[in-house]
Amino acid sequence: MVTQRKGSFGTRGIDPETFVSWLRVSDPQLSPDGRRLVYVREPVSRTGEHPESQIWMVDLETGHERRFTYGAGEETAPRWSPDGGWLAFLSDRRQQGRHQLFRMPAYGGEARQLSDHAVKIRAPTWSPDGTTLAFLSEEEDREAGKEDGKEQQDPIVVDHAKPTSLYMLAVDASAAARRVDLGYGHVTDYCWDPKSGALAVVVTDSALTNAYRHPHDLLVRERGGRTRRLCRFPSEIAQPRWSPDGRRIAFLGRAGRVVVSDALHIVDVASGNVSLLTEGYEGSISGMEWLPDSRRLIFLALENVHGALNEIDVAKGGITSALSVRDQGHGSFGGSLSLAGDGLRVASTRSSSVEPPEVVVAEIGGDLRIVTKANAALQDQPFQPAEPRTWLSPDGLAVSGLFTRPPVRFGPPPWRAVVVIHGGPASAFTDRFSGSWHDWAQLLSSHGFAVFMPNPRGSTGRGAAFTDANIGDLGGKELEDTLSGIDDLVSAGMIDPKRLAIAGWSHGGYVTAWAVTQTNRFRAAVMGAGLCNLVSDQGTSDIPGFNLDYFYETYRDLYSDPAKLWDRSPLKYVDQVQTPTLVLHGENDDRVRASQGYEFYRSLRSLGVKTKMILYPRETHQIRERDHQLDLQRQILGWLAEV
Numbered sequence: 232m233v234t235q236r237k238g239s240f241g242t243r244g245i246d247p248e249t250f251v252s253w254l255r256v257s258d259p260q261l262s263p264d265g266r267r268l269v270y271v272r273e274p275v276s277r278t279g280e281h282p283e284s285q286i287w288m289v290d291l292e293t294g295h296e297r298r299f300t301y302g303a304g305e306e307t308a309p310r311w312s313p314d315g316g317w318l319a320f321l322s323d324r325r326q327q328g329r330h331q332l333f334r335m336p337a338y339g340g341e342a343r344q345l346s347d348h349a350v351k352i353r354a355p356t357w358s359p360d361g362t363t364l365a366f367l368s369e370e371e372d373r374e375a376g377k378e379d380g381k382e383q384q385d386p387i388v389v390d391h392a393k394p395t396s397l398y399m400l401a402v403d404a405s406a407a408a409r410r411v412d413l414g415y416g417h418v419t420d421y422c423w424d425p426k427s428g429a430l431a432v433v434v435t436d437s438a439l440t441n442a443y444r445h446p447h448d449l450l451v452r453e454r455g456g457r458t459r460r461l462c463r464f465p466s467e468i469a470q471p472r473w474s475p476d477g478r479r480i481a482f483l484g485r486a487g488r489v490v491v492s493d494a495l496h497i498v499d500v501a502s503g504n505v506s507l508l509t510e511g512y513e514g515s516i517s518g519m520e521w522l523p524d525s526r527r528l529i530f531l532a533l534e535n536v537h538g539a540l541n542e543i544d545v546a547k548g549g550i551t552s553a554l555s556v557r558d559q560g561h562g563s564f565g566g567s568l569s570l571a572g573d574g575l576r577v578a579s580t581r582s583s584s585v586e587p588p589e590v591v592v593a594e595i596g597g598d599l600r601i602v603t604k605a606n607a608a609l610q611d612q613p614f615q616p617a618e619p620r621t622w623l624s625p626d627g628l629a630v631s632g633l634f635t636r637p638p639v640r641f642g643p644p645p646w647r648a649v650v651v652i653h654g655g656p657a658s659a660f661t662d663r664f665s666g667s668w669h670d671w672a673q674l675l676s677s678h679g680f681a682v683f684m685p686n687p688r689g690s691t692g693r694g695a696a697f698t699d700a701n702i703g704d705l706g707g708k709e710l711e712d713t714l715s716g717i718d719d720l721v722s723a724g725m726i727d728p729k730r731l732a733i734a735g736w737s738h739g740g741y742v743t744a745w746a747v748t749q750t751n752r753f754r755a756a757v758m759g760a761g762l763c764n765l766v767s768d769q770g771t772s773d774i775p776g777f778n779l780d781y782f783y784e785t786y787r788d789l790y791s792d793p794a795k796l797w798d799r800s801p802l803k804y805v806d807q808v809q810t811p812t813l814v815l816h817g818e819n820d821d822r823v824r825a826s827q828g829y830e831f832y833r834s835l836r837s838l839g840v841k842t843k844m845i846l847y848p849r850e851t852h853q854i855r856e857r858d859h860q861l862d863l864q865r866q867i868l869g870w871l872a873e874v
Contacts, residue, residue, distance in 0.1 A: 244678035245612060247864035250666045251276040251857050254605045258308065258567060259578040259590045262315045262337070265571025266291055268578055269299060269309040269318060270590050272605055275667055276857035281305065281327045286320055289602050291592060296603060300342070305330070308353065311337070313361045319345075321355060332364060332400065346400055346408055359425045364400045366408070367418055369393040369438075392438035397421055397430070413450060413458055417442070420469065426477035429453050431461070433468045433482075440821075443467040444490050444776040449480065449498060462503045466490045470518065476525040479545070481508075483516060487695030488702060489780045491657040494695065495519060495530065497545060508548065513694035514539060515659070517566040523574040529553055529595070531564045531579060533692040535631050536619050536661050538563035538581065542595075553577070555598045562586070563663040578602075582664035584617035584635065584672070609666075613638060615676045617662055617684070622719035624688075628700075630712045631693075632685035633660050634720065635672045646681040647874050648726035650717060650753075652735030652742040656689035656709065657698050668860040669736045669759070669853075671867065678868060681726050687712030705781050705799050706745040713742070714750070728752070732874045733810075734867065736760050737823060737852065741801070744831055747812060748804035754874050756812040757867055760852055762823050763805070763831035765796035773821040805834045811841035813870040815863060817850030843870070 252275075259270040268291055273284035286309045288299040300306045302324030309320045318337050321330040325344065332346040332355055345364065346352065352368040370393050394417035400408040416434030423430060430452040435445045447468040449461045461480070469483040469492040479497050486494035486507060493515035495508045508528075509516065519530035526546065532539045537560055540553045552559055565580035565588070575595055582588035587606035591599045617633040624630050637646055651671060653660050665672035665684075672682040686692065687709035689701035701709050720726045732755040735743045740761020747756050762768045769775055769789070778796060783789040789796070797803055812835055816828035825846060832844040845866055847859045854860055 244868075245674060247674065247861050247868075249609070249612060250668065250674055250864060251860045253587055253609055253666070256580050256588050256590055256603060256605050257565060259569050259580060260309055260311060261569045261571045261576060261578050261592075262311050263313060263572040264315055265573065265576040267315075267337070268569075268590065268592065268602065269311075270580075270603065271307050271309070276860045277855045278857050281323075282855075286318075287603070287605075289590070291602060294602070299339075300335075302342070308355055310355055310357060312357050313359060317361075319355055319357065319364055321352065332366065334402065345402065348398075348408060352398070354420070356421075356423060359423055359428050362402055364402055365421065365423070365430070366398050366400070367395050367421070368398055369395050370410075390439060392440075394438045395419070397432055411452065413452065416448065419447065419467070420471055422471045422473050422480070424473045424477050425475050427454065431471050431473055431480050433471060435467075440773045441776045443492075443774075444779070449482070451500070460503075461500065462498050462505050464496075464505065467492045472519060472521055472528075474521045474525040475523055478525065481519060481521065481528055483519070485695075486510065487699040489657050489689075489695075489698050490776075491515070491691060491698060493517065493691060495528070495543070508543060508545065509550075511694070512550065513697070515691040515694075515698075517564070518568050518579075520568060520570045522570070523572075529568070529570065529574075529577065531566070531568050533563065533659060533661055535692050536617075536633055536659070536686065537561055538661065540564065540568075540577070540579070540593075553595050554593070555596060558593075558599045561662055563661040583662050584633075584665060585614040587664045587666070613677065614664075614666070614673050617660075617665065617672065619662075620716070620719070622716050624708065624712045624715045626708070626711075628688065628708075628712070630685065630687055630716060632683065632716055633662065633672075634684070634725070635665075635676045635682040636725075637676045637679050637681055641679045644681070644725045645721075645727040646725070647679065647730035647732075648681040648683055648717075648720070649675050649732045649734055649871060649874070650683045650685070650713060651675075652713070652733065652739035652746075653684070653686070653690070654735070654737035654739050655691070656687075656701060656705070656738045656742075657691050658738075659686045659690040659692040660684040661692070668863055671734065671864070674864055674868070675871070680732075680871070680874075681720075683716065683720060683726070685713045685716045687716075702781050703795075706742060707799075710742060710746055710749060713746075714752075717752075730754065730874050732756065732871050734759070734871075740823070744801035744812075745799075747808050747810040748801045749807075751809045753810050755871050756810045757815065757870060758812055758828070758831060759815045759863075760817065760820055760823050760828070761814075761831075762827040763801045763834075764827060765800045766793050767830070768823065768827055769793075769796060771824040771826065802830055802834060805831065806838060808835060808838070808840050811870075813866065814842065814844040815866065816844070816846055817852060817854060818846050818848045819850060820852045822852040 286300040304323045306322040333342040335342040355366040397411040398408040417438040420433040483492045514532040514534040562583040568579040590603040734757035736759035835842040
């Protein structure tokens with residue numbers, strides 16, 4: 232919907248209501264014969280206490296789309312049985328927050344509850360013979376709920392995380408799910424051997440969020456019960472996929488020092504040897520599957536600012552596009568893909584700066600076609616395209632990003648502009664739908680701003696070396712990259728250097744705070760969930776190992792010489808700030824504690840700098856509640872109104 236909101240030009244912009252009213256589409260799953268598809272629809276904002284989502288089905292031959300599940304609450308993870316006759320899924324329809332496994336005939340009917348598990352379960356998959364469903368679940372806390380006299384015991388043990396285990400459930404039996412005893416470890420992922428029915432299981436030593444940096448073991452659990460360690464990887468092993476011939480397992484893991492699992496590795500099942508299949512590839516992989524010949528993999532990736540769908544030959548290593556020429560070089564994919572049983576048809580989710588997300592399907596090498604209408608209501612909105620730009624940083628490095636113009640009704644350039652910084656820093660802006668509570672390009676452009684979204688060094692999408700390029704220099708040359716991109720736009724006559732603002736969330740909030748301590752060229756700033764004091768953040772974040780990626784080799788080095796952290800803390804230079812700064816934060820944020828926002832806000836206020844802090848109760852690092860998402864966007868528009 233478009234509603235009247237007067238800005239400095241007295242023209243209408245897209246109301247924030249639009250950006251809290253669309254639907255997230257995810258987890259598309261093709262039936263084994265490739266003729267039908269199921270996926271999950273979820274509101275981008277939450278109105279009640281608990282999340283809600285539904286499973287929808289599309290007949291790809293007729294194009295007919297219908298809602299498949301009707302339970303109240305959250306229904307997710309649809310999985311086809313190997314023969315295509317059944318659909319298993321997770322639902323908390325019986326008790327909110329407690330997800331159970333259900334099975335339903337693929338052509339409709341009554342859903343039958345299969346599990347009665349005491350703890351929330353996730354990641355269900357069918358065994359190759361269709362007789363068993365496996366899933367992951369936290370181990371039940373036997374101490375929970377105990378009472379001491381009349382009062383419930385509620386002390387919180389810090390860094391106490393219950394490990395996750397693998398469970399097996401016979402589909403047609405009444406017996407309870409059976410925990411698979413692996414001997415040790417917290418299970419993070421698993422997959423079936425489609426040939427033998429064995430399991431590959433990923434385990435590490437801790438269930439804490441920070442354990443993504445710990446060594447991970449890939450175990451093989453034979454059908455007879457014997458378990459052996461196939462290999463050990465120095466950090467996270469993500470998305471293991473067993474080849475159809477049973478000889479190899481593919482997974483995603485890091486290729487550089489920064490722990491970001493976006494490179495493709497192969498493990499030989501006989502020897503346990505691990506090889507990096509995509510060495511030197513200048514892209515970031517988000518999902519992959521084996522093709523039926525076991526010689527090739529198909530994968531989704533980010534290449535600079537656009538999504539890619541590629542094939543790679545395991546023996547030769549050659550990468551070729553699996554997209555038609557028409558679909559290359561624009562748009563971005565979601566993180567998962569699905570293949571039909573014959574490997575000829577692929578499905579994923581996709582969006583662009585002017586196209587809200589939908590599910591797309593293609594024959595390998597053929598044109599993508601949109602097969603869902605989840606966000607049809609947004610088709611008539613006047614979204615602005617994001618234009619790729621490349622410029623040279625002062626040291627000669629080529630840097631890329633996206634630029635979104637305001638609508639023509641705001642007149643010719645130069646325009647007032649907002650520089651938006653992405654999170655991560657191992658992340659990137661892509662040609663995707665930027666209309667959510669943390670993607671502000673469409674909101675801001677519709678209200679008369681040009682929006683510049685740089686991908687400075689440290690970003691993903693350009694290979695491991697580029698992602699590692701800000702090690703030891705957090706905030707340093709990545710800010711230089713951004714400022715030189717601004718200069719390039721000023722030189723091109725696109726933006727007004729006297730009407731600039733800067734904003735960002737998470738690491739983007741950090742860079743925003745860092746920028747206003749290093750330069751006074753911005754007239755306003757929005758620091759969202761950003762950290763200002765790397766020393767105090769070290770002891771309060773749920774990922775304390777983050778600083779080992781960028782500054783230190785060991786924790787002992789860090790604590791014996793914290794000067795590196797303090798030197799790159801915006802708080803050290805806060806007395807230099809003149810830029811009016813809005814601080815936004817979730818009250819229950821474990822990633823970047825709200826204390827980080829308080830430190831910067833109170834410092835600015837004490838120094839007489841115009842500032843305001845908004846704290847959103849019940850919210851974490853993500854803002855989920857609809858009213859909070861609306862308020863956040865309106866606060867940003869109000870704060871930037873004078874730019």
